[in-house]
Amino acid sequence: MNKILIIVFFLSAQLVYAQENLNFGRQKEIISPQTNTDGTFTFRLKAPNAKKVEIQGDFLIAKGTGPAVEQMKLGADSIWAFTSQVLPSELYSYSFIVDGLKIRDPNNVYLIRDVSSVVNVFLAGAGKADLYMVNDVPHGTVAKRWYESAGLKVNRRLTVYTPPGYESSKANYPVLYLLHGVGGDEEAWMQLGRASQILDNLIASGKAKPMIVVMTNGHTSNTAAPGESSKGLYKPIMMTPDVFNGDMETYFKEIIAFTEKNYRVGRNKADRAIAGLSMGGFHSLWISANYPNTFGYVGLFSPAVLPPSNAASPIYKDLDLKLEAQKKNGFKLYWIAIGKTDFLYKNVSDYRKKLDAMNFKYEYRESEGGHTWSNWRDYLSAFAPMLFK
């Protein structure tokens, strides 16, 4: 009797939920992507009226100049399927293309937004992406928190990772300030970057020191990620008017002051690191140069070493003098990483030549690939273990 009542409850709930757009009973038997024991992945879509179904993904090999696309094959019950090759460990993304229309996989609820696109993702393990997974290890706390920017005259949002044990400890912790690229916001390193998983896993294995990670929003014309501010649920764009205009670098001191007031953190240079990807690498370069005795560790991930849009700002003046001061003051690590096919490769090369000519010491990592989150996750996985040791 009890069981029957509960089953009735679920069935009724499903009917009601269906009115709210849930699709119980629809495609419920379809698993996509399915992780196969041989290391391949199978993707499926039920599309009874489709003439042609393709899959586009960053794990496929492009045959021409366009994105990599493969045909899916029609099987029983109008289900189209495609099985990948054995995939190296990575966080991958994909879409389906049904008669020319790009869609999400209705059987995969895991989605990540990148600027104005939302794509399905999946993880292939047994390699570097094991760091990107939630494993049975102690987990840090991830907080979305607002700070007051007196300079920008608004409250702005941060993502703050505090490591396992932070709350129950009385110790001070070191801080990594982690900056995103031109397409990102304070959620990018958590979503596309898997930062909390990488830190949890590296800390659990003893490879990285417990640290606080402060993930900022580098678009000073925004207060928060799309949908998280009073701008409402607008369509995000990549180009905002604040890129390379000096505001992020000028007002970064407010973020440091907020962090040091609100968290138990060390206040020595040896307790502070700053790193960023692409635009965030540009920001990290200029912030560390303008605060030449503040950061013991600097990480430039595929940095956008480009002329600033507001070259007249004092922030962007006298780089050589600032770098000389940084060199003289000393630091533990200045780390530059870039992919061999990155479109910024030459810019970074030129910047390295400048540093070499100054006898400014840095470490350099050259990876395969280009300007991709695949590289940035990998760089964070390599950079974090070098910090605060």
Place this chain on the structure above:
Amino acid sequence: MNKILIIVFFLSAQLVYAQENLNFGRQKEIISPQTNTDGTFTFRLKAPNAKKVEIQGDFLIAKGTGPAVEQMKLGADSIWAFTSQVLPSELYSYSFIVDGLKIRDPNNVYLIRDVSSVVNVFLAGAGKADLYMVNDVPHGTVAKRWYESAGLKVNRRLTVYTPPGYESSKANYPVLYLLHGVGGDEEAWMQLGRASQILDNLIASGKAKPMIVVMTNGHTSNTAAPGESSKGLYKPIMMTPDVFNGDMETYFKEIIAFTEKNYRVGRNKADRAIAGLSMGGFHSLWISANYPNTFGYVGLFSPAVLPPSNAASPIYKDLDLKLEAQKKNGFKLYWIAIGKTDFLYKNVSDYRKKLDAMNFKYEYRESEGGHTWSNWRDYLSAFAPMLFK
């Protein structure tokens, strides 16, 4: 020169990003949904090869027994469009149906997952949904945090909202424990429930007292929401083996203990509230009955007043005696709300008769509609202002 270089940077970045599945240049001119000045909304989809495009949404009026669907009309440039009626203020969800295949709107990045379905959402303002928006008011902190459950022998994840000013204050705050339904997890009240927006806005207007809100995961066989545990990126299901089996009620004391150890909170009954929807209403009923001198405020939102699956558990014994103790001990508010067309209406009616017969005082709100998040957001908006006064 600088401007040209930066434009080159963006264009190059877009090409590179495109390889990672971004769709710059594709449908970039299309805004969907578009908020029109007259209170209507226009939805658009570019689908050159489609024969028929429909929109399904909870703001449409069903014409038969199935979900409400409207035809979209083909216009210039292969863009299908539909304009709604003037919509009452609400958080709405919708999908497109292209030749029978239900898809997400590629031009709307705002999505919410409900069990195994992901749907697009939008907000219609100038009414109750103003509380669901991020407005220019002080914002609380939202943290994802793990606690150790000694009883369940796992670490489990919570969502904790601390109100604006919590960190800079030394005061103790009251706590609302807010529980989800059978389809939810510790993210449900934040995603579908807009809890942090509702609290931020009610606190800013002085209508609700600043309070901490602890959002639990009521599925004790899970440690965290889908994708956030070591179960990996699996396909979520609604029915887990832990529903109504007594574990949530039995081990809830661990969550209270964790909260009171880790946050500056009042430890009197008058400082504690518990509320939940559907299954969470069932949990709130039984938790408050089993801890009969713990909660000053109880909210049962469309509670699933159903027989427990594990009726032999001491948790589910002697309800009348427990309610008598609760009544004798006294409380500030016992609040029950349900929609007129909810499939649990009769169950709740019967429960109210029981309370009436016992002379157990409660307040009752009967709303339009059924077992929906529309009602639960509304109930939270009504319940929070009655707390801790």
